[in-house]
Amino acid sequence: QVLFHLGEMITATASVSDEILELLGQEMNYQIQVVSPEEEDRELLGSFDISFGENHGGEEDLAARPPVVTVMGHVDHGKTRLLDTVRKANVRESESGGITQHIGAYQVPAELEGEERLITFIDTPGHEAFTAMRARGAKSTDIAIIVVAADDGVMPQTVEAINHAQAADVPIVVAVNKIDVEGANPAKVRQQLTEYNLVAEEYGGDTMFVDISAKQGTNIESLLEAVLLTADAALDLRANPDMEAQGVAIEAHLDRGRGPVATVLVQRGTLHVGDSIVAGDASGRVRRMLDEHGADITAATPSRPVQVIGFTSVPGAGDTFLVVDEDRVARQIADRRRARERNAELASRRKRVSLEDLDAA
Ligand code: GDP
Ligand code: MG
Numbered sequence: 001q002v003l004f005h006l007g008e009m010i011t012a013t014a015s016v017s018d019e020i021l022e023l024l025g026q027e028m029n030y031q032i033q034v035v036s037p038e039e040e041d042r043e044l045l046g047s048f049d050i051s052f053g054e055n056h057g058g059e060e061d062l063a064a065r066p067p068v069v070t071v072m073g074h075v076d077h078g079k080t081r082l083l084d085t086v087r088k089a090n091v092r093e094s095e096s097g098g099i100t101q102h103i104g105a106y107q108v109p110a111e112l113e114g115e116e117r118l119i120t121f122i123d124t125p126g127h128e129a130f131t132a133m134r135a136r137g138a139k140s141t142d143i144a145i146i147v148v149a150a151d152d153g154v155m156p157q158t159v160e161a162i163n164h165a166q167a168a169d170v171p172i173v174v175a176v177n178k179i180d181v182e183g184a185n186p187a188k189v190r191q192q193l194t195e196y197n198l199v200a201e202e203y204g205g206d207t208m209f210v211d212i213s214a215k216q217g218t219n220i221e222s223l224l225e226a227v228l229l230t231a232d233a234a235l236d237l238r239a240n241p242d243m244e245a246q247g248v249a250i251e252a253h254l255d256r257g258r259g260p261v262a263t264v265l266v267q268r269g270t271l272h273v274g275d276s277i278v279a280g281d282a283s284g285r286v287r288r289m290l291d292e293h294g295a296d297i298t299a300a301t302p303s304r305p306v307q308v309i310g311f312t313s314v315p316g317a318g319d320t321f322l323v324v325d326e327d328r329v330a331r332q333i334a335d336r337r338r339a340r341e342r343n344a345e346l347a348s349r350r351k352r353v354s355l356e357d358l359d360a361a
Pocket of ligand 1: 083
């Protein structure tokens with residue numbers, strides 16, 4: 001009625017713009033606040049006295065954590081092969097006597113200046129995963145390895161991958177792959193990439209280029225070293241391990257025997273068996289945790305990827321997760337997120353219906 005008097009011809013079921021809502025608020029003495037889903041989530045968590053994405057505690061509580069790496073590049077340039085080679089060359093198969101499992105991410109040891117450290121690889125190549133996570137506001141990658149085949153050079157998806165990484169402010173290490181192939185021209189790749197502000201150290205820039213053969217396993221150690229050097233030079237990778245765990249779900253599926261199984265990446269805190277957990281609109285209690293060898297582990301510290309069994313439904317890839325005090329709270333957060341999604345869904349359906357009504361009229 002009020003809108004009608006203001007000259008807005010609107011029916012009871014129509015959706016209205018933010019501006020009209022604000023106008024309506026002014027007319028009726030309500031303060032209208034339009035919030036994004038992310039803001040809504042922050043408010044929701046705030047009402048439970050939970051802050052997401054923050055290391056609780058002070059400087060002294062922060063400990064170094066391994067870098068998390070995503071492999072990107074043009075199709076057929078060797079992303080999958082590189083991920084396989086790194087996994088096979090470095091995962092200590094003997095630990096659980098098992099063959100490496102594909103759980104969506106894995107950790108490998110790497111040596112820098114005589115010190116053994118770890119690197120976490122997200123095991124799904126391509127920038128789809130990268131952008132899906134970013135779209136949900138989860139920053140899951142510290143460093144991007146851009147793979148460029150030396151016999152093919154810079155291609156459209158190479159450029160796309162570089163753009164994604166640069167837009168996300170993620171430092172890049174370039175793996176010039178397939179140096180075993182006849183006609184490979186690693187120098188040309190370096191020259192081509194200067195156009196995208198990736199200037200090799202040997203040309204006075206600050207990007208590390210490593211010539212590799214993913215097929216023959218050449219220079220893989222040097223590539224891992226370059227990742228650690230880049231991390232040390234460009235990033236301050238620290239997190240508080242002594243808080244309730246937070247992070248991001250990398251992938252999830254329904255297993256016939258085990259129920260919902262999710263691979264999560266711990267970003268802060270330590271995840272323990274027995275923790276009450278919520279990821280997106282899924283909740284549960286961590287019944288078991290498995291590493292990339294299929295071995296049971298009881299605690300997962302920052303940058304560790306781990307398979308979690310115990311969710312009551314399947315979380316979405318890219319959903320952020322957090323641990324809360326009680327099952328009840330985890331359930332409530334999941335319920336409210338679900339209700340919110342249902343409302344959004346209903347609202348969009350209503351909108352469709354009213355538009356169809358208009359069409360019919
Ligand atoms: P992706 O599309 O980027 O994941 O590329 P793949 O890893 O599937 O590799 C595409 C093809 O190139 C496969 O046949 C690989 O075996 C091959 N390949 C990958 N790396 C190398 C390499 O270093 N040398 C040679 N000769 N072939 C490679
Ligand atoms: Mg592939």
